[in-house]
Amino acid sequence: MADNGDDEYRIQQGDYVVLKRGDIFKAVQIVPKKKIIFEKQWFFLDNAVGNLYSTTFEISSGGILQPQKLKETGTPSDLKEAGTDNRNIVDDGKSQKLTRDDIETLKEQGLKGQEIIQQLIENSSTFRDKTEYAQDKYIKKKKKKYENTVTVLKPSCRILAMMYHGREPGKICHLRYDTLAQMLTLANIHARSKVLVFETCAGLVLGSIMERMGGYGSVIQMYPGGGPVRAGVESFGFPAHFHDTLHEFPICHVNALLAGDLDTTAKDPTAEEKFSLAADEEQIQPEAEQQGSPEEQSMETNAEDDAAQDQEKIEKEKRKEAKAQERKVKLEEKRKKLAAAAALLEGRNADGLVIASRFHPCPVLMTLLRFLAPSRPFVVYSQYKETLIECYTKLKEQGGTVNLRLSDTWLRHYQVLPNRTHPVLLMSGGGGYLLSGMTVAVDQSKPAASQRSEEPAPKRQKLKDTEG
Amino acid sequence: MSFVEYSDCIQDGDVAIVYLGHNSVMPVKVQQGAQTQTRYGVIRHSSDLIGQPYGSKVTCSKGGWVYVLHPTPELWTVALPHRTQILYTTDIATITMMLELKPGSVVCESGTGSGSLSHAILRTIAPTGHLHTVEFHQQRAEKVQEEFTEHRVDHLVTVRNQDVCKDGFGVTGVADAVFLDIPSPWEAVGHAKAAMKRQGGRLCSFSPCIEQVQRTCQALVDQGFQEINTLEVLLRIHDVRTVSLPLPDFGPDSRSDGVEETSPNHAAVSLKTTTPPREMPGHTGYLTFATKPRT
Numbered sequence: 001m002a003d004n005g006d007d008e009y010r011i012q013q014g015d016y017v018v019l020k021r022g023d024i025f026k027a028v029q030i031v032p033k034k035k036i037i038f039e040k041q042w043f044f045l046d047n048a049v050g051n052l053y054s055t056t057f058e059i060s061s062g063g064i065l066q067p068q069k070l071k072e073t074g075t076p077s078d079l080k081e082a083g084t085d086n087r088n089i090v091d092d093g094k095s096q097k098l099t100r101d102d103i104e105t106l107k108e109q110g111l112k113g114q115e116i117i118q119q120l121i122e123n124s125s126t127f128r129d130k131t132e133y134a135q136d137k138y139i140k141k142k143k144k145k146y147e148n149t150v151t152v153l154k155p156s157c158r159i160l161a162m163m164y165h166g167r168e169p170g171k172i173c174h175l176r177y178d179t180l181a182q183m184l185t186l187a188n189i190h191a192r193s194k195v196l197v198f199e200t201c202a203g204l205v206l207g208s209i210m211e212r213m214g215g216y217g218s219v220i221q222m223y224p225g226g227g228p229v230r231a232g233v234e235s236f237g238f239p240a241h242f243h244d245t246l247h248e249f250p251i252c253h254v255n256a257l258l259a260g261d262l263d264t265t266a267k268d269p270t271a272e273e274k275f276s277l278a279a280d281e282e283q284i285q286p287e288a289e290q291q292g293s294p295e296e297q298s299m300e301t302n303a304e305d306d307a308a309q310d311q312e313k314i315e316k317e318k319r320k321e322a323k324a325q326e327r328k329v330k331l332e333e334k335r336k337k338l339a340a341a342a343a344l345l346e347g348r349n350a351d352g353l354v355i356a357s358r359f360h361p362c363p364v365l366m367t368l369l370r371f372l373a374p375s376r377p378f379v380v381y382s383q384y385k386e387t388l389i390e391c392y393t394k395l396k397e398q399g400g401t402v403n404l405r406l407s408d409t410w411l412r413h414y415q416v417l418p419n420r421t422h423p424v425l426l427m428s429g430g431g432g433y434l435l436s437g438m439t440v441a442v443d444q445s446k447p448a449a450s451q452r453s454e455e456p457a458p459k460r461q462k463l464k465d466t467e468g
Numbered sequence: 469m470s471f472v473e474y475s476d477c478i479q480d481g482d483v484a485i486v487y488l489g490h491n492s493v494m495p496v497k498v499q500q501g502a503q504t505q506t507r508y509g510v511i512r513h514s515s516d517l518i519g520q521p522y523g524s525k526v527t528c529s530k531g532g533w534v535y536v537l538h539p540t541p542e543l544w545t546v547a548l549p550h551r552t553q554i555l556y557t558t559d560i561a562t563i564t565m566m567l568e569l570k571p572g573s574v575v576c577e578s579g580t581g582s583g584s585l586s587h588a589i590l591r592t593i594a595p596t597g598h599l600h601t602v603e604f605h606q607q608r609a610e611k612v613q614e615e616f617t618e619h620r621v622d623h624l625v626t627v628r629n630q631d632v633c634k635d636g637f638g639v640t641g642v643a644d645a646v647f648l649d650i651p652s653p654w655e656a657v658g659h660a661k662a663a664m665k666r667q668g669g670r671l672c673s674f675s676p677c678i679e680q681v682q683r684t685c686q687a688l689v690d691q692g693f694q695e696i697n698t699l700e701v702l703l704r705i706h707d708v709r710t711v712s713l714p715l716p717d718f719g720p721d722s723r724s725d726g727v728e729e730t731s732p733n734h735a736a737v738s739l740k741t742t743t744p745p746r747e748m749p750g751h752t753g754y755l756t757f758a759t760k761p762r763t
Contacts, residue, residue, distance in 0.1 A: 009667050009762075052762060054668060156568045178562055178701050185561035188540045190591045191571045192473055212592060214571025351474050373476070374523025375538040385706065389740050392708045402487055402535055406706040406742060409558060414698040414754065416685045421678060433706075440487075440523045440535045 011048050011055075011152055016237035018159050020151040022144055025163035027155060027235040035063065041148060053154040061110055068149055083129040097123040113147035133420060155236050157184075157208040164204050164232070165428075172201040172232075173358055174383050176431025178411045180205065183354060184212055186436040187379045191216035193351035194344065196371055198222040198251065198364055200357040203232030205381075206246075209354060215242045220341055220350070222251045222368065224359065249341040254367055257342055264339035349373040356381035361435075362391050369400070374441040381432055388435040395437065404437040469522075470620040471539055471587055472594035478517045478536065483619060485543045486511070486526075487535040495539070495547040497618070508532025539619070541587040551608050554584035555649065555674065558703040559752055564592055566757050567645040567670045571596055576643045576663045578602035578632035579650055583612045589647075590621045599625040600639050600663075602632045632656050637663040648673040649753075653680065654687035661691050661760055668762045674753045681754045693758035700754055706742035713737050 011017060011030065019026045019038050026038050030045050043063035048055070057065035083089075098106075098120065106116050120142055121127050127135060153159055161177035169175075183205070189195060189212040197219060199205040206221055210233065213219065221228050228248045249257075256262035344350075350371045355364055361380045372378060378401075382388050388406050395401045409431060413424040469475050469482035478484055482498045488506060496504050496511070498518060504511045509528030511517065516526045522538040537543060542557050555563075563585070569575065573593045580586055580603035589599050603609040609629040616622040628638045633652060636659035637643070646660040646669070653673040660671055671693065673684050681698055688696050715735040 006667065052667075054759075054761065158565050158568050161565070177565070181561040181565035182558065185557060185564060185588065186542065188542065188591065190472060191595055211570050214596070216571060216595065349476075373474075374521060375536075376474070376523075377540065377542075385742065389708050389742060393740060402537075403491075406708055408704050408706070410702040410704065412700045412702070414681070414700070416681055416696075416698045416756070418682070418686070421682060438487075438523075438537060440537075441521065441525060443525065 006052065009052050009154075011051050011053060013049055016155055016235050017045075017048075017053075018153045018155050018163060018235075020153050020159075021147075021149065023166070025153075025159060025166065027160065027163060038150060041150075043150070045152075048152050051152070053152065056149050056151045058112070059148045059150060065150070081128045082132040082135055084131060086129075086131070086134070089126050089129055095124055095126040096120065097125065113143070113149075116146045117142045136417075157211045157236075160204060160232065160235055161208065164202065168202075172204050173356060173381070174430070174432055175201055175205070175356060175381060176409075176411060176428055178409050179381065179431040179434065180208060182407075182409060182434055183356070183379045183381060184208060186377060186434065187352045187354050188377050189213065189352060189354075193217045194349070195219050195352045195354065196222065196345075196350045196368055197353075198355045198357055198368060200224070200229065200359070201232070203228075203230040203234070205232075205354060205356045206230065207233040207236040207238075210238060210242055210246065211236060213245065215239070215245055217351075218245050218247060218344060220247045220249055220344055222249050222254070224251050224357075247341040247344060248337065249345060250338075251364075253338075253342075257345060258367070258370060262342055264335065264342050345371050351376050353378035354381075355379070361387050362394060365391050365435075366394060366398070369439065372439045374439050376439050378437060378439065380435045382435075383432045385433045388433050391435050400440060400442040401437045402440050404435065406433065406435050408433045469539060471541060471544070472591050472621055472624070474522075474538060476521055478520050478522060480518055483539050484517060484522070485537040485539050485547055487537050489534075491546075493537075493543060493547045495544070496536075506532075506534060508534060541584075541591045544587050544619075545584045548582055548584060550582055551611065552579075552581040554582045556584070556703075556752065557588075558701055559674065559755065560585055560588045562699075562701045562755060563647060563672050563674075564588060566755070567647065567672055569593055569597075569645060573597045573644045574600075574642050574665075576600045576602070576637040576639065576646045576660070578637065578648060578656065579604065580609065580612050580627060581649065582608075583615055585647065585649070586612065586616075586625065587619070587621070590616075590624050594621070594624055597624065600628065600637050600643070601625060602628045602630055602637055604629065604631045632659060635659075639663055641666055643669055645670045646672070648684075651680075652683075654683040657684065657687040657691050657693075661693075661763075664760050666763055668760050671758045671760060673756045675756070676751070676753045678754065681756055684756055688756070688758045692761065692763075694761055695759040696756065697758070698754050698756045700751070702748075702750070704748065705745055707745060708740065708742050710738055710740050711743075713739075 013030055013032065015030045017028060017030060019028060021039050024039055028036055030049060032046060033044060035042055036045055041059055043059045043065055045065065047065040048057060051067055056068040058068050060066055106119060117139065127138065130138065161180050164172045165176055189209050191214050194217055195209055197206050197209060206219065209219055253262055348371050350373060353368055353372055355361055357364065361382050365380050369378065380388065380391060392404055392406055395404060411431065412427055415422055415424055469479065478498055480498060480500050484496050484498055486494050486496050486506065488494065498513050500514055500518065502513045506528055509530030509532060511526055511528055517536060520536065522536060524536055525533050526536055527533045545554065545557055569589060569592045571593060574597055575589050575593060577586060577589065577599060578601065580601040586599060586601055593599065603612065606629050609627050613627045616625050630638065632650060633655040640662050642665065643663045644665060646663055648656055648660065650656060653675060675681050675684065685696055685698065713736060715737065
């Protein structure tokens, strides 16, 4: 336990972790005495604290976790007896001698998964006749069902991307993890760069980018609506200083910023309105509660003298003032953040652009590309190919980009076992499409219209050159 | 310029990527007074490149033009001089994510080959990580070391000229991740384990043949690796184009009495769509990943 250098590998209170069982993942935060439900089982993570990451725990009664002892590997049945084929195995539905109720009783007795599986095997009349491979498969299947263990992992882009794709693909626009991997690479995401992100993938894409930047450089998240969604980012459990590199800018102010009339010195009127509305509601509620409380009422009826009422009034005023002050500070903070993000964008020298959202990508891409420096990569994800065809066409018309590529990837998993190697039977049907490319300097000498008509000319010349 | 950090303008000594058109690029070592021949004419470094911003359009002597791009590991992969078979971006991207590489990671790799993956690793682990790469072919080891220096990433990498199957990676207990692209990876699994941190790490082996995968997986099981997983990622490129589909002439329509409004002879519907390439790479290699548990 007293090993040095292990501290960062130990699970701590408040950590964001990922639970794993088989191929199923779930991200949770370690909170004292919090009941966790995972794969139809409930338990508490309190006992996990202090253990090393990647430890597998057994769930015992009462939801207590016990670090799993290294168990002997190998099949539970020592004497190996197996058939060669299935010519004599008949599916009469009576091969298992244990009934459903028997199994339930075993479970209630608190038998370990391993022991239940052993019972199932002993009571299966056909098990011995099955081939060695079929036996393996049978045990594997039962293990999946009856073993009550959970592994606690440190979150990473790999694990969270696989988790989201498995659990909630709708939340991340069906972005498959291999596609996310392509995006991070095609956009050349690395430390000390300035990256623009527009995503509605629960913060998964943003978090992955932040992981690859390691807290160096800056990320500007362009967000739609009232505020950025970052649930996925939290699951990464980044150290505090990572968040200093993260900026946000509302997409509704992009046009103003591009036109040069975004006023970051004045308060944002819409934001202020929202804020004061929210604040008012907050104010009303506690007051109502106070009036309803018995103490308050008794005080009012007992002490009817003016002094007390005055006192109350003064306090009310004070509270109001404090609230107003708080609101001001918050607004000021928000304004500062907006100004900082605007300043980063104004140079129009961002190093990369990543788009993955439920919005139509075309207008987003055409607008945000203007913030990129020349010779910088961009990647657009879409669940649908047609939207990217439109992007491709628009970019070709407009110029200013090269190396355009519309692609997707196929992901195929393999089962590798002695004499039983083959592709896994089920594969993902689609992980979305990517349009990637590189910005280049736009010709300033010609107006956009004439450039468009002139564009094909040199291309043709090029062709002739190569042919001749 | 550096492969791990962007800069705005081209300087003497940089490696720039000349973009010649559709999927055609060439690397250029920028030198005062030097010239580069392209199929569109000559590029004079002193006047056409040095001091110009990356992403500029350069007009060549024959009147054609090219773009000069900032180097990235992905552009380098399609431009680099091949000394071996190389890994391409699709596999590289998968490897990078599945090995959980990020700034600060310490990585072991063998063989170095032409350095295609090496550059991508260096980009991802900079500025605080390190790559220990092993190449048993002396000439290749020397050549790739030269390139790392030219690309200003040599402070992040150590090239060792030895046989990884016999002598290992030259480091022990330091790596967060190990990558193997050698003909007999199962012979290096033990060395890979030794190179990795006591607390654990990730391993990837790239093999074109399934027999290699099987032997590697067996070696991984024997060495106590967990989460062993073999997969394959294939890239499909879609060519965007407008297609025109003619409409057949069904002859005069008895239902529409009177004169025909449109001439059916040249009727066609055109639409924007994509077509698959006639041929595409159907296999590069199987990627086997595994986790080394804490020992």
